Amino acid sequence: MINDELQNRKYVIGGLIALIILIFIARLLFLQVFTESYKESAEGNAFLKRTIFPPRGLIYDRFGKLLVYNRPSYDVMVTMKEVTSLDTMDFCNTLGITKEDFVDRMNEIKDKKINHNYSPFTPQVFVNQLLADDYARLMEKLYRFPGFSIQQRTIRDYAYKAAAHALGSIGEVSRTTIEKDDYYKMGDYIGITGLEKSYENELRGEKGVQIMLRDSRGRIKGRYANGAYDEEPVAGKTLRLGLDIELQMLGERLMNGKRGSIVAIDPSTGEILAAVSSPTYDPTLMVGRQRSAMFKELNANPNKPLLDRTVMARYPPGSTFKVANALVLQQNNIINGGTRYPCHRGYTVGHFHLACHSHASPLDLYGAIANSCNAYFCAGLRAMLDNDKYKNITEAFNIWRSDIMTFGFGKKLGVDLPHENGGNVPTTKAYDRVHGKGRWRSLNVVSISIGQGEVVATAMQIANLCANVANRGYWITPHMVKYIENQPIPEKYKEKHTTAIEKRYYDVCVRGMEMAILGGTAKGGQIPGIEVCGKTGTAQDPPRKDHSVFMGFAPKVHPKIAIMCIVENSGFGATYAVPISSLMIEFYLRRKISPQRQELLDRMASTVLIHNYGTQNKISTDN
Amino acid sequence: MERRIRLAQTIDWWIVALYLIMIIFGWFNVYGASYDYTQTTFWGFEYRSGKQLIWIACALVIAGSILLIDGKIYEQMANLFYWAMLLLLLVTIFIAPNIKGSHSWLVFGPVSFQPAELAKLATALAMGKFISKTGFSMGNRRDAIGAIGLIMLPCMLIILQSETGSALVFFAFFLMLYREGLPGVFLMVAACMVVLFLIIVPLSDLPVYHNVGSLGFMLAFIFILLVVMGCVIAYESDGTTMLHILGGTAVLFAIAGLLNIWFDVQYQIFALIAVIGAAIYLLFLFLYRSKRSYIWVALFAIGSVGVSFSVDYFFDHILEPHQQTRIKVVLGMEKDPKGVGYNVNQSKIAIGSGGWVGKGFLNGTQTKLKYVPEQDTDFIYCTIGEEHGFVGAAGVLCLFGLLFYRIMRIAENQRDTFTRVYAYSIVSIMLFHVLINVGMVLGITPVIGIPLPFFSYGGSSLWSFTVMLFILLRLDMTQKARFR
Incomplete structure (x- = not known):
């Protein structure tokens, strides 16, 4: 052995290797065992929780006459990545909106500050609660607007144009409510007036959830564990009123x-x-897209119909x-x-x-x-x-x-x-x-x-x-x-x-x-x-x-x-x-x-x- | 049959077993990492896992062949191999196509090959040959320069291929050189340079107070002073010289503090004056009190000041923007959540979400859904961490630890220098790969694209590490057979 005096350096090298491995193991312990947030981040990444809305509870009068029920409404959805060639003028005319509306809305959807769950690969709400006429007109031409699709939801309808105050109305949940109650998410409906408000918890039912797997580019890759962890929605409870x-x-x-x-x-x-x-006022006017305009008008009426x-x-x-x-x-x-x-x-x-x-x-x-x-x-x-x-x-x-x-x-x-x-x-x-x-x-x-x-x-x-x-x-x-x-x-x-x-x-x-x-x-x-x-x-x-x-x-x-x-x-x-x-x-x-x-x-x-x-x-x- | 019995008796079965465990576990993780929900079969050449299986089969054939070939040729052919390799590296620069900005891959139809992988092996062999020559000593300046030159030549050529990651691997040879007699001072100086880099890059633009001065430079100069004082006290037992320097520094800072009442004082300038003053004082002692060692300390002080100034320039002007970003991300200076920061963040999420025992084979969502980039090559360790948890990830590190221990044991048992140098070379290379690759995935070293030995997908890397390891086993067998 020529370099005998250098023999001891093997301990230095061995020590260095041991030190590196120990530092890595400590880091692994910190990341994997002592930090919880990474698990949440991984779930937030991979799981797209798709909400399934339950039908809201029906309302009957004292003799069993149906007063309030649900009717389908149509949200126009847009999947940004699929919007390739769009005749904007034609599209705007079909929906009855101006080109400025169109541009503003598209920018709003893409703004992650407003729309937290934005992904160019998943459908985003472009217009909600389309009226039946607009829906029919759009459906005829939908094939011409790639990237746009229709999502069905339900809104309230009334068998009698009466008892507007008592029955009340539903509308999009406010930001303050979302902050107070984590049941509600942006875009959910909530009872705002009348019985819809006082019996909100009974009428709303329970939202279901479908857990989808979403890849890094926002594409849906199927259901997580074949739906084993999904939750079925529970329909809202029926109310029978004393009202005649x-x-x-x-x-x-x-x-x-x-x-x-x-x-x-x-x-x-x-x-x-x-x-x-x-x-x-006519309760059927207080649903859907015209609700806010209607509300404004009624609110300004000196006879205070609201x-x-x-x-x-x-x-x-x-x-x-x-x-x-x-x-x-x-x-x-x-x-x-x-x-x-x-x-x-x-x-x-x-x-x-x-x-x-x-x-x-x-x-x-x-x-x-x-x-x-x-x-x-x-x-x-x-x-x-x-x-x-x-x-x-x-x-x-x-x-x-x-x-x-x-x-x-x-x-x-x-x-x-x-x-x-x-x-x-x-x-x-x-x-x-x-x-x-x-x-x-x-x-x-x-x-x-x-x-x-x-x-x-x-x-x-x-x-x-x-x-x-x-x-x-x-x-x-x-x-x-x-x-x-x-x-x-x-x-x-x-x-x-x-x-x-x-x-x-x-x-x-x-x-x-x-x-x-x-x-x-x-x-x-x-x-x-x-x-x-x-x-x-x-x-x-x-x-x-x-x-x-x-x-x-x-x-x-x-x-x-x-x-x-x-x-x-x-x-x-x-x-x-x-x-x-x-x-x-x-x-x-x-x-x-x-x-x-x-x-x-x-x-x-x-x-x-x-x-x-x-x-x-x-x-x-x-x- | 005589030969086969000898093989079974002399081969290091520990290493063979570790090797097999690693490539099999590695294959399962490549399968897991490249798995797509549409994939239905384990096999099939169209999938990465299928290809990797073929690379593994080839690697085993190569390993077997190496064990059968006489170990003597490696020492004999080492130089030829090395120079041929240099030529190949040179040629590659010109003929290789541009793949992701680097000219390092030679493409032969469906198969591509990276000569840089083989260059490590060639250099390891050449180092063994060079250092084992009679009378070699790291103390001899010609020998030292020769050894360092042998390392730097391929390193430079690979840098010219724009394959910086692989080039950096060659610095691992210094660990081997340390074992072979490179004065410890060099490692210490290198460590000091790293510390200066880590102080100056993130802190040089920060003020000492309000908007005045440069915190990075002030701390760097104070660090140099501390090292200088440490060296002085190591050479001289009574400590008077050290106290003189300390006293001088204290007086300077007292003056600075006093002046600060009236002016905005640039403290780093006073720190610089203290360093230069200390250096001049040490030169004086060297010249007039003939204290020989102090010349080196003084030179270190002056040199370090030079390095301090050039680090800033080097970082801002020599490094490419993406390299700057990678370093800034590791030092926490930048978040870069879309680029490098995204990769590192996603890989930390993948590993972090694994918990104690992981999510189970094929159940990792981070890797399955392609959140982690390069998940079957450079980021394969993420898959291990996510699907097999702390147990799997720490287990892999232990496997490497054991492997390194066995190789070092073989190295220290060698009677001939060639094999020992070669063994230390491959330990150094593999250690560097593990350090950078795992460190990158864990977010503690910059993102440098080098594979994790035996785990990452890809034939070039697997074969080259297999060849390196089995040549060592063959050399070891030859010796055991000879000295039995």
């Missing part, structure tokens, strides 16, 4: 040309039989509220059926005067309800608030308030329609703020006795009061949905809310309401052969005309329907709300309108008041 679509349509016809709303409830179950909000007046509009309940006061005052032993108060065309104390219409005087409670005497209820409420049995007016007022709230006033009822308003029942604190603490007297608040002033309610709350009276002492939260496929409706729609008032006091009010129909303010509400009970209201809305209000139920024994109608700024309750309600009651109980009343129906349906309203609108929707 024919009653609803009648209501919409009667409210034609008027602003206001009708709510009809089956008092024994709390099911909403009709929820009319007028003016309304507002669901049944649960969102805040009204003074007017004289219908007298029934609530009658119940509370009786329960607190302030008055009874025989208590009489004088009325001299109004309620006068010193300089204070609250007008009333002319009627016999003094009246007992029955007569006061039947004739809607303002003075009676002013006096009654003051008798309670100033009563010696209470420590002070604050205590008396608080008792009044808590009793009133057991009817469902002053807070949201919990109806299964979105954006419900809670209305308002004033607190002593509110009066303290206005008048100074302890510086207000019963006379300051007396207007609440007749449903004016600080008392605010929704049409739904007034209808609920009526259902409560019809039930003589309990109510069930009004709700649209009778049952959901394979799933009971929530307990809260079965629960009976009992009020603070004994049944015998209800009987007094019912008798008063019957008298109102028979010979009082609501005479127009008579229906031959049906015992109707009702209460008119003429709610002031200065400086405009009064709202015409009515609430009633029928038949008197075992009521089947409790109804509330308000026609905004149209005058006395008897003028519009009473006849409209009576026609509704008749139709619901008899399924037809008697020939004698056909003329009334036509007159109501053809009366247009909307042009009287002007452009100013004072429907407040804030709390």
Whole structure:
């Protein structure tokens, strides 16, 4: 051996080799075992998860009539790599778009900032929800446009052009929702208004997924593991409503040309039989591509057709509220059926005067309800608030308030329609703020006795009061949905809310309401052969005309329907709300309108008041 | 029969077994990497796996033939072979067609062949012949220059073929030269140059503070000072000289810091003055105190400063843009997610998604769906990592480790220098291939297209490594037979 002294260098070389291998193994450990993100990246690379959309749940009315269903719509898809020779002019003309639209849309698709999943090899949505006509025109020429294809999806369609507010509509999910809920992806549909929104989770079903293998150039190479990990979509659940679509349509016809709303409830179950909000719109126009244009137009309309007046509009309940006061005052032993108060065309104390219409005087409670005497209820409420049995007016007022709230006033009822308003029942604190603490007297608040002033309610709350009276002492939260496929409706729609008032006091009010129909303010509400009970209201809305209000139920024994109608700024309750309600009651109980009343129906349906309203609108929707 | 018995007794079965395991496992991975979902059969010449099977069969025939041929001819023919090879490399530059920008492939009908592969073998043999001549010593300047020249000649010709990756392999021979007596200082100097490169390339354009100075150069000069001080203290035990340099440097930086109150000070200039000052001081000691070694330290300091300045120029002006990019990607200076960065990123994803035991044979999605480029040639290690996981990938490294150990054992057991030099040459070459190839796939060395021995698809590479390995086995057998 010549280079003996160099022998030891083999250790240096061996050490170097060992070091390199150890560094590599450490790196492998780091990459393969301690870093999870590479596995996700590999899946993100290779797996293209193709969503399969489930059909959305169907909606039926209370008699099993199909209201809302799905109809195919067609998205035009483009696969960029396959677009070779395109006659752009021809293509644009066929779709009815301009060349600028075309260029903008193509650039938008290619922009990965907007379109995260872009690949030139997979179909991208060029135009969604093509109308049937455009679709037919395009299909004829499709062979001339290489790279373009059609993807079928479903959109909503409506069997009746009615109940637009309650049924609601679906639209593309918003960016904020996508961020909050990872079920939704860009381009998915979601319920935006009405039942579509409140029952979104039931109606939407569950999306399925097909896992496709995608190569580095975006080409699909088949299904992963032959579909072993795919998920089938689950169809949305069917909703059966308490709504009577024919009653609803009648209501919409009667409210034609008027602003206001009708709510009809089956008092024994709390099911909403009709929820009319007028003016309304055609729900079939709120689908597909025209939805956003339609929405813009309706939103700009001064009569606010998009507002669901049944649960969102805040009204003074007017004289219908007298029934609530009658119940509370009786329960607190302030008055009874025989208590009489004088009325001299109004309620006068010193300089204070609250007008009333002319009627016999003094009246007992029955007569006061039947004739809607303002003075009676002013006096009654003051008798309670100033009563010696209470420590002070604050205590008396608080008792009044808590009793009133057991009817469902002053807070949201919990109806299964979105954006419900809670209305308002004033607190002593509110009066303290206005008048100074302890510086207000019963006379300051007396207007609440007749449903004016600080008392605010929704049409739904007034209808609920009526259902409560019809039930003589309990109510069930009004709700649209009778049952959901394979799933009971929530307990809260079965629960009976009992009020603070004994049944015998209800009987007094019912008798008063019957008298109102028979010979009082609501005479127009008579229906031959049906015992109707009702209460008119003429709610002031200065400086405009009064709202015409009515609430009633029928038949008197075992009521089947409790109804509330308000026609905004149209005058006395008897003028519009009473006849409209009576026609509704008749139709619901008899399924037809008697020939004698056909003329009334036509007159109501053809009366247009909307042009009287002007452009100013004072429907407040804030709390 | 006498001969065959001897063969069975003298051959290194360890290496044969490792070789067979590697090419068989390698073939399965080539099959996995080139597999397409449309492929229905294991066999068939139209598929890469089918072709590779034929290359493997040929390789086994070649291996067998080598074992049967007398080992003496390799030493006798080494020089002839080497010069013939140089001629072939030269000719190739002119007659080879342009394939992906390089002129390194000779095409004969359906078969193409890369002479650069054989050049490694020829050089290894020539090195053995040159170093084993009587009286050779790396200490002898003529011998050293001769040895280095033998390495550099083919290297240059291959660079002219624009096949930089293969050319770089020739630097692996320096590891062998180190074993044969190349002073350790050279390796140390080389290591210093690498460090300077790694400091200056990414940091030279960064300021020391605000927008003033060059962080890269300042750190480079400080690094040189540290090495100089290290050398000085190694030569001189009491450390006074080192303390003088340290003190001088400290004073300079104190002045710089003081001046910084009024001016924007270019700190790297003060660091440069410190280096030059140290060099002048060492020259002074060499001339007047006759401390001989210090001349070399001083020269190292001056040389390093020169290298520091030229590295920047070399990187920005000599290297081609794609080479710059590859280096920048490894140093993390650039992301380049579409180009080289894409390849490295996808290969890391492939390996990283393998986990402990991998996704299973033919189940790798990264490689099957062509996310990883060159997956059956240069990036074959990805397939191993993805489908066989940490166990497979680390296992392959262990196989190489074992192979290198066996070859070095053979080398150290040789009585004749020729075989030892040859053995170290092939260890160095294979180690370099593994280092660069696996390092590239793991994202720790730049992307340089050289194959992983015995695994990558392709006849040229497989045959050339087979020939290299079996010539060694044959040489070893010859010796064992002789000294039995």
